[in-house]
Amino acid sequence: VSSLDIQKIREQFPVLNQEVNGKPLVYFDNAASSQTAKRVVDSLIQFYEKDHANIHRGIHTLAERSTKGFEATRERVHQFINSAEADEIVFTKGTTESINLVAQSWGSKFLNAGDEILISQLEHHSNIVPWQMAAERTGAVIRVIPINDKGEILMDEYKKLLNSKTKLVAINYISNSLGTINPVKEMIAAAQEVNATTLIDAAQAAPHIKIDVQELNCDFLALSSHKMYGPTGVGVLYGRRDVLESMPPYQGGGEMIKDVSFSGTTYNDIPYKFEAGTPNIGEVIAFKYAMDFIDELGHENIQAYEHELLEYANSKLATIPGFRPIGTSDKKASVISFLIENVHQYDLGQFLDVKGIAVRTGHHCTQPLMDFLKIDGTVRASFAVYNTKEEIDVFCDALENIVKKFS
């Protein structure tokens, strides 16, 4: 039984306390975006009501306040993922932008015709399309790491794909569609044997698993605040100092320069070199409180409780006639993808919404994975630390009802 006081946790998420379509909201779409902790919202209000100013440039008091808050979050991310230095933390607007930054900047310098980029069959479109664009520009080739029917990476096949032409291995830590937790540490170690650069898409991992970039020993790692009880519009790209320093700038503009003249421009040091223009200042500042929230609970406690929810839901769902789980690895985060025989996934999603239950339907931005599984999409219920077994009961009762209606 969990050591967390879930009712106390729920009090920190006022959004959960509402009715949708006349029923208490059951929010099971956390893999798409988690709800925002109250202290995060309070920080946003504080910023916009009291502290709003642009950062790094001004010498006035408000500019100093917002600069200090912004840089404090960089320090907080540095602790949160245990990077060697705070300068290795680049703010972006999300995982998507973090990966695009690497694909454009690192890719333009280090990818050549015939080089191989390894990604897995499980990837989100944001860890596929930027590499396809980079491959088109450079003549590099994408190779796909195969998976089994449970949604697990085939490690032997992965190791066979690694060779002297492998320049990059880019994989997700946790699959957003199936919840599979991938053996990224072992994959990174294998990639290093052929001197490949490694990028971990940790968008789904960051809210659930303790991330230690030095222990993982990856070159890059990307995450999104909005999946971690934080605000939208904020992401992180972690890059090891030597790797970031070897890369050309991503976008040009203010902040990323040292000196500009018409005869030439010199670029700022990392991380500022990669942060052109005014960022989402208030949101970055507020993101710090989301990491505080997670660390106060502790990743181990969060993972244990979410696993309890997963097991509870799995055992109840298994009794529903026609229930077909998609992705059945025993190494999973709290994501359940499924179909129900003879009921279309969109009908399921709509019926659940009528009951106040929010789930995701469709391909979840993983069309190649859906093609592999020979399905159009799934219904996905994804649990966060504020969800309860009572909510899972409501969800299962609703599903049983719809199955009865359709049979």
Ligand code: PMP
């Ligand atoms: N990768 C994974 C595994 C994801 O789940 C997501 C978000 N669905 C992304 C990347 C993209 O993140 P964002 O939309 O925050 O840029």
